[in-house]
Amino acid sequence: MLFSEHNLALRPAQYGSIEIVCGSMFSGKTEELIRRLKRAQYARLNVEIFKPSVDKRYDEKLVVSHDSNSIPSTPVDHSSAILLLSSSTQVVGIDEAQFFDDGLTEVCVKLANSGIRVIVAGLDMDFQGQPFGPIPNLMAVAEHVTKVHAVCMQCGAPANYSYRLTKDTETVLLGEKDAYEPRCRPCYFNLNK
Template identity: 70%
Template sequence: MLFNEDVFKRRTELGGSIEVICGSMFSGKTEELIRRLRRAQIARLNVEIFKPKTDTRYDETDVVSHDRNSIPSTPVENASSILLLGSHVQVVGVDEAQFFDDELPYVCNTLANKGVRVIVAGLDMDFQGRPFGPMPQLMAMAESVTKVHAVCVRCGNPALYSYRLVPGEARILLGEKESYEPRCRQCYLEDGL
């Protein structure tokens, strides 16, 4: 059988997917994202990584885990920038997806429909236990969802909540261990909302 470029292109287009890595703060979401992206790089796939421009906690450009593992990325203002910059790659990684605008699910779906493997990491719930940003929509669209858990700092059980330690009602408050701690459902509810 002769090589048919149209058939090859169609197979590539059908090979796209969306993978979501979600959970609370300190659960290893970014660590898992970096692990998957490094494996794609080892496989010599063309990889591009994006994060919101507002996330400057550890580094202006790199995606950095709480364990200080890092991978170079491109900070972007909005989700549509990902579509422009990531349209000619095989794998796209997105960190801190909850901070992106509502266009992110459309962007990820468009890339996946073009044959791109899209790996997205983000908080599934905010500090009040409510679904966060575009994450619920992404989880519904994804071929796979991996929910990772931190360890509750109070009792040691699996933690799925990001408990805010500092006062304030703003939904977005960039912070680390001085501002948040992982808690299980029971320990989260003990102190109320």
């Protein structure tokens, strides 16, 4: 069925959705999340922003981009807390989603099904180039997926891999330019041997 004003009239007054912004380190994921959330605030929508409490790199409560843009947020230990704290919300933003538990997908679906616009940002792959946390499942159920790219620090091409500069082997290692650099596919795999 084609979209028309008639079809719009058949939709519920509050139409929920899930949007994913994903990519490598330094690709502008958080910057895009903040931009979308601020636009919702300008539209006078009730916005709530959440981040995992483990992420304290820039600030304990603010979501902060690498370009130092920020927006207030609520740190939570578990995705289920988002359901409890977003009762009168029209738009929910979630940053660093890869650090949340696997229950985040169900939380986002419940929010969207209740008429809330959900905007999620996170790494789609870990430093080993493998799907990371709940992001792949979220991408599967989302209405909109935006994959952003960084610039390869080796050759300048579009980059979608996060190369770890340290010898640490744990999957979760909070770090910045001291621990990671973005790389394109050839530079990631050729230099990662």
